[in-house]
Amino acid sequence: MLRKLLSCFFLYCLCVQTPPTVLAGSAPSAAKTLVWGPGLEANIVLPARFFFIQAVDSGGRNFTSSPGENTFEVKIVAPGEPFSRIWVQVLDRRDGSFLVRYRMYASYPSLQIEILLKGKHVAKSPFVLKGPVYHESCDCPEPSGDVWQEHMHCPSSIPQILRDLAPFPTVDPDRNALDVPRRFGQRQSLCHYTIKDNKVYIKTHGEHVGFRIFMDAFLLSLTRKVKLPDVEFFVNLGDWPLEKRRPPETVHPIFSWCGSNDTRDIVMPTYDLTESVLETMGRVSLDMMSVQANTGPPWEEKNATAFWRGRDSRKERLELVKLGRAHPDLIDAAFTNFFFFKHDESLYGPLVKHVSFFDFFKFKYQVNVDGTVAAYRLPYLLAGDSVVLKQDSSYYEHFYSDLKPWEHYIPFKSDLSDLLEKIRWARDHDEEVRRIAKSGQEFARAHLMGDNIFCYYYKLFQVMVHGNSVLFINVASY
Numbered sequence: 437m438l439r440k441l442l443s444c445f446f447l448y449c450l451c452v453q454t455p456p457t458v459l460a461g462s463a464p465s466a467a468k469t470l471v472w473g474p475g476l477e478a479n480i481v482l483p484a485r486f487f488f489i490q491a492v493d494s495g496g497r498n499f500t501s502s503p504g505e506n507t508f509e510v511k512i513v514a515p516g517e518p519f520s521r522i523w524v525q526v527l528d529r530r531d532g533s534f535l536v537r538y539r540m541y542a543s544y545p546s547l548q549i550e551i552l553l554k555g556k557h558v559a560k561s562p563f564v565l566k567g568p569v570y571h572e573s574c575d576c577p578e579p580s581g582d583v584w585q586e587h588m589h590c591p592s593s594i595p596q597i598l599r600d601l602a603p604f605p606t607v608d609p610d611r612n613a614l615d616v617p618r619r620f621g622q623r624q625s626l627c628h629y630t631i632k633d634n635k636v637y638i639k640t641h642g643e644h645v646g647f648r649i650f651m652d653a654f655l656l657s658l659t660r661k662v663k664l665p666d667v668e669f670f671v672n673l674g675d676w677p678l679e680k681r682r683p684p685e686t687v688h689p690i691f692s693w694c695g696s697n698d699t700r701d702i703v704m705p706t707y708d709l710t711e712s713v714l715e716t717m718g719r720v721s722l723d724m725m726s727v728q729a730n731t732g733p734p735w736e737e738k739n740a741t742a743f744w745r746g747r748d749s750r751k752e753r754l755e756l757v758k759l760g761r762a763h764p765d766l767i768d769a770a771f772t773n774f775f776f777f778k779h780d781e782s783l784y785g786p787l788v789k790h791v792s793f794f795d796f797f798k799f800k801y802q803v804n805v806d807g808t809v810a811a812y813r814l815p816y817l818l819a820g821d822s823v824v825l826k827q828d829s830s831y832y833e834h835f836y837s838d839l840k841p842w843e844h845y846i847p848f849k850s851d852l853s854d855l856l857e858k859i860r861w862a863r864d865h866d867e868e869v870r871r872i873a874k875s876g877q878e879f880a881r882a883h884l885m886g887d888n889i890f891c892y893y894y895k896l897f898q899v900m901v902h903g904n905s906v907l908f909i910n911v912a913s914y
Contacts (some may be wrong), residue, residue, distance in 0.1 A: 469558050520544060581898060590894065597838050625642030631666060670689070709889060728819055756805055767859065827849075
């Protein structure tokens, strides 16, 4: 009964807080339409800058479906620069809003952004960014970290960072430099980073250190934007977090892309997410912006089947494919690659062709099952227009603690024993499930974009050095 009352109250809140939606046949208003976002601020330097347009009609009602992908025209120029190189894309999010992203290939004294609707300026267009406006490769760091954080609108604190650093009130950097390679350097792959005077110094340990390229690239990008504090740390280049909660000796700070309930690793945004931020509008097609323009058909037209594709990196994935074969009306699951369980390929094959990630969103229900560790596709799944069914797991990424079951996703047990039950429940509660999908999408849009990732890394280094009263570097040795 209580659950029913709470559900009714939640529906009531949604009704009173949701703005009136646009009437059929209405057209967007240039004066009423809203424009906002970090790409309208000169001091927010990102590989691909971005801002948003919300179509609004003359009565002040928000569009909730697309008024047409070519509704708005965006022009970005550098006044006085006849050969300015600025690549602009207007992405229709099909919910009445648009994401505009642009990538600069030079720095300019200023930028002018025009947003036009049938030749009329929208909102406060033209927007003028008084420079200098730096491009991604400009080595132009802001000297003050506090000023940079204010420009970036970084949060004052990030609870996950505080939790991760709490076990390390003090660190002896010299001892750390000896102990970490001795404990992990033979069996694992590590990179020892030192940032001194905003320069990055590197020493690798172990055989398979290729994944350092992702960390190298992000650190170099960050040092071009802001002067980092002097800091020294080890990055785990493998999948699994390393430092057990009950180690045989002193606990050492290890940075990893994934954490777990059994370890004390300090978690960073994954290499996949950081690379997508750096390469947006570059050599990758899957990123947090492109997903928002490729969310599949409208909710009512999506296939009401749970969908999954991937490789055989965990036994639960074998079970998922098995469930799909037994219940094809509920689950469409298949492997695209066999590596870990090749001897079982005859049982769980044949392999199917890779599916474009954007085609995932033809299905209402997205199943998220761990791989070797946490499945790093979760940010992109949340950003789509489908609901995520997420496996209970001891592994987590840097943002998991902010996700809430039944608000941002539908949980199911780690052994998949209740997955069929949850899919059936979802089919019977379509409106509630649609609200969960929307909430997960709004979370991804608000917390997993490029500016959020840059803020997370900077806050991590800042708290290491200052906020936690920790000395993470032996300055005298450099």
